[in-house]
Amino acid sequence: MSYFKPIAAIGFFSGPLLLAFSAEAQSTGSVFGPSVRATDRSIEYRGAVVPEEDGDESKIDHRLHYQHALNDGLRLRAIVKGSSDGGDDLIYDYFQTELQWQYQEKTDSGYAAALRFDGRLTDEGRGSDQLGLNWTHNWQLGDGWSVRAIGLTDYNLDEDADDGLFIETRGALYRKLSNGVRLGAESFIDWGGTDTGFGSFNDQGHQLGPVVSFAPAPGWSLQARALFGLSDGADDADISVFLTRRFD
16 A cells, blocks of 8 residues: 555644644543544543652642444543642543534544544642534554544633643554554654744653553553653653543
8 A cells, every 4th residue: 555645644644734732632532533433431540640840849640531432433531530739639630522423434544533632620729611623533544453543632721721722733653563552652742833833842741652542451442652742832851641441
C-alpha cells in the first residue's frame, strides 16, 4: 500500500496549524482510535502523576469512565475525573459525556476514521464548561504496525472564560508483537488559543514519550505511558497507567 496518506496526515495533525487548551488533557488523555464495536462494554480507570517541578507540587489525576456501544457505529462514554495536589484530598474536577461515531469502517488499505462529540460540566473553580469536536484516524500498515492521528477542538461555555477555539493534536506509532504486547510512541501537542494566538514553540505544550500495553488476563488490558516535555510550555513529565475491564 502507499504510505503517503498516513505520512501526510501525521504532518497535518502535528504541524503548526492547530492548538489546545491545557496540559491536563495529556495526563489522562489518550490517542484514541476510531473503532466502535456493537458489543463494546467496558469500564476503565486512569491514574496519572505529574511530578513536582519549578516549585509546583506534584499532581495526581484520577479518571473513571464507562463506555457502551449502541451499535457498530455509535458509542457512548461517561467520565468522572478528580485530582489532588501534593498531599491534598481528592477534588472533583468534572463530568463529561462523549458520543463517538465511526463513519468510516476499516478499508481494504487499512484506514478507519471517526468523529467524537464531547460535553463537559466542570466544578466551579476547576475550569470552564466545554463542548468539543474531535476527529480520529487510524491506518494499519501491515506486520503489526499502525499509525494514528487526532485533531481535537474545545469551546468554552462560561462567559468569563477565554473565547475562541482550543485545539490539540495527538499522534502515535504502534507495533503489536506476536505475543499481543503493543509498543509505541505517542505525541501530544497544545498549540494555544485562536483568540490569543499560537505563540512560539516554547509557549506551546509539546510532549512525546513511549507507551506499552498488554492483556494481563482475559477481558483485561493494562497500559503504561510516560510523556516528556519538549517545550517550556509543557510539563517536564507525565506518567500514567490505564486499567480496562471489558464485558463484551
